[in-house]
Amino acid sequence: MLDIRRRTGWLFFSLMMAQVLLISAQVSTRSGAKLLSLVTFEAFSHVQQGTAGVVHGMRGAWGNYVALRGVRRQNETLQQQLATLQVELQQQRALAARTQRLDALLALRTQAALPTLAAQVIAGNPNPGMLTITINRGTSDGVQADMAVIAPAGVVGRVIGPAARHAARVQLIIDRNAAAGAMGEQTRAGGMVVGTEDNPPLHMELVSNLSELKVGENVVASGLDGIYPKGYLIGKVEKSERGSGLYRNVTVRPAVDFSSLEEVLVVLVPPRPAARDEGEK
Numbered sequence: 001m002l003d004i005r006r007r008t009g010w011l012f013f014s015l016m017m018a019q020v021l022l023i024s025a026q027v028s029t030r031s032g033a034k035l036l037s038l039v040t041f042e043a044f045s046h047v048q049q050g051t052a053g054v055v056h057g058m059r060g061a062w063g064n065y066v067a068l069r070g071v072r073r074q075n076e077t078l079q080q081q082l083a084t085l086q087v088e089l090q091q092q093r094a095l096a097a098r099t100q101r102l103d104a105l106l107a108l109r110t111q112a113a114l115p116t117l118a119a120q121v122i123a124g125n126p127n128p129g130m131l132t133i134t135i136n137r138g139t140s141d142g143v144q145a146d147m148a149v150i151a152p153a154g155v156v157g158r159v160i161g162p163a164a165r166h167a168a169r170v171q172l173i174i175d176r177n178a179a180a181g182a183m184g185e186q187t188r189a190g191g192m193v194v195g196t197e198d199n200p201p202l203h204m205e206l207v208s209n210l211s212e213l214k215v216g217e218n219v220v221a222s223g224l225d226g227i228y229p230k231g232y233l234i235g236k237v238e239k240s241e242r243g244s245g246l247y248r249n250v251t252v253r254p255a256v257d258f259s260s261l262e263e264v265l266v267v268l269v270p271p272r273p274a275a276r277d278e279g280e281k
Helices: 002-026 035-111 273-280
Strands: 116-124 132-135 148-151 154-160 168-172 179-184 190-195 202-205 218-221 233-241 249-254 263-267
Touching (some): 132 154, 202 233
Antiparallel strands (some): 116 263, 132 168, 233 249
């Protein structure tokens, strides 16, 4: 019974809507347009407006996506160019630094009255008990054991044998087993510089308590050891105190920065036989 009433109601509603539509189709507005057409047009205009908004939104989103991808590609390109320029800048800086070092080495070689040979440091010694470097010059270049090795800043050390044909080891003057005859540049106070594990890594021994060696004075090679040419800079006095015995307590800061040593000069003068024999006794 209830289903019959519902069906009757829906049928009545449908008939009423059909009648309204028929009347709307026949009724005209003041402008002469049919009322049904205006209502239908108004309804579809809202649908079209919503559809157009969605389409424009999708177009805008797509355009923004394409533009974003273009900006991203441009950014990646700029980053690659920046990385390339940074690498080239580092290369230019390294080249400029090497040019400055070579110019200083050339100036030292020009000023030196003794024959010298330029060499490049190719390795260090991994053994902490002996401070040495390896250079790319050897017996084929005239390098022999006990030849002095210098840099623009000062004394580096001496060649220790036997040398190979195209390589040689150099004992640094700061090695604890190294020693060199030395004297104050102004006071001419003589002594012997030895390597230590202290800071600074050089001590000047056998300097008389009667000498006037002062802090800040340059210490140069005396030439008495028969290896290092006289007058070459070794370092600067950092401490000079009167000792309890006959000799002063003197420490020396080396002139050479051994942590950044790349090019050196080998003094092509063999050690004096008398000095060599005396050191072997």
